[in-house]
Amino acid sequence: MKLEGGCYCGEVRYVAEGDPMFKGQCHCRECQYISGGGPNFFMLMPVKGFSYSKGSPKKFSRSDLESPVTREFCPSCGTHLTTLRPGLPAVILKAGTFDDPALYGNPQSAIYTCDKQAFHMIPEGLPAFEKLPPPRG
Secondary structure, three states: OOOEEEOOOOOOOEEOOOOEEEEEOOOOOHHHHOOOOOOOEEEEEEEEEEEEEEEEOOOOOOOOOOOOOEEOOOOOHHHHHHHHHHOOOOOEEHHHHEEEEHHHHHEEEOOOOHOOOOOOOOOOOOOOOOOOOOOOO
């Protein structure tokens, strides 16, 4: 699969190639901040197939956490593009930044439902987890 995407203003663009590793919807409080209140729809793609094709994102990591994620976003319009989690060999792409968001399809599960708000919807039959799903093996 080849995904192309970028920010709202077009200053930062990316290409992600490879097989999607996971598709989810995250209800954690941090994603609520980033999304404006809703869950965050994301896709994990292999690091080696990801590159920025235009511009450079600004990066942010919280200094008060032991192992914080790094969030990458457009320095001009603020669109949140990716998240990098320590120890995870994947780039977490935000589905809303895809040139064709329909390529996302549907999530495989809902995660961090411990922070879910009453107005968040989880599709019927979608596996949901208080935090992360158990490791596949």
